[in-house]
Amino acid sequence: MRFSCCAVFLAALTPACSLANVLLADSVAEFSNVQGQDSWLYGYYSGPFTPDNFQQMPEYDAARERWQVDGTHPFPFFWTMLDRQGGHPNGLTTSGEIQPAEHWAVRRYVSEAAGPVTIAGVVGDIDPRIGGQGLIARIFVDGLEVYTRNLANAESQVPYQVEAAVAVGSFIDFVVDPKNSNDWADRFQFTAVVTTVPEPASAALLAAVLAPVASRRRRSYASGS
Structure with a gap:
């Protein structure tokens, strides 16, 4: 989890506040x-294909x-696999020489923060071979399908962006379903960036903290100093 320099500086000024736009996770x-x-x-x-039945890939x-x-x-x-x-x-x-079984590929992020977040990225079926039936991309937050x-x-x-509320330890699952249980030509792209969203009170406090600074800078520029 990475924090912007601005967020860290302002958090030091107002330690009780979560000061937004903090990068929590980047799947790539x-x-x-x-x-x-x-x-x-x-x-x-x-x-059954639910978050309760999540299993880690062993290899x-x-x-x-x-x-x-x-x-x-x-x-x-x-064929079940995940790469960058x-x-x-x-x-x-x-x-090919495949065992018949249905697996939905799942990349899971376990939240390190609490509050509203933005989840954004790109999704797509990137195998153009004839015969593919496409696929279904889903996002679950603590078992609730939000995308x-x-x-x-x-x-x-295909770009996407959704908002959700998470707690520390919440599961965000990025899931790909082989449509109609047919995995022919189903290589996919599914990237994700998770960032915090400012609470209204935090945004107001941030504006209050920065307003005197901006005013002093404007007066300084006007005086030519």
Whole structure:
């Protein structure tokens, strides 16, 4: 979790306030080969497909720089994986030497702060091969679905932004569902940046703190000093 210099300085002036626009999480910058590092977990849902059924992916493939469920060839093998930018779910209708199973790929952030947050990023189906049925991208906050996007095959670079309220320890799940349990051509991108949102009282206090400073600077400029 990183804080802006301005936020840290002003927080020192007003320690009881949360002074907004603090960067809590970045799925791309904080991607790692360690489960739980920077409060990120890499996993999947395996029916029933709910946040209560989240399981961590057991393998990290260093050569491909990705988390996966099982990369053993020829059997068993699953497409289910997550990398820095996105990943791939697994469906019952599949291709290659794959075990039939449905997995929804899930990147989970465990909140390090409490209050309103903005969750923003880009989502898309980035595999243009013929035969893909697209996929469904979802965001759950503590089990509540706050975002859903039904993506067509090869529909990429779709920006999103949602607001939510979290507590310390809240789960934010970034989920990709193999539409109709068909994982053909379902490579996806799903990035996320989580930032705090200013409380009205904090914003008012921030304005009150900065107003005298701005006034003194204007007088200084006017006098030519």
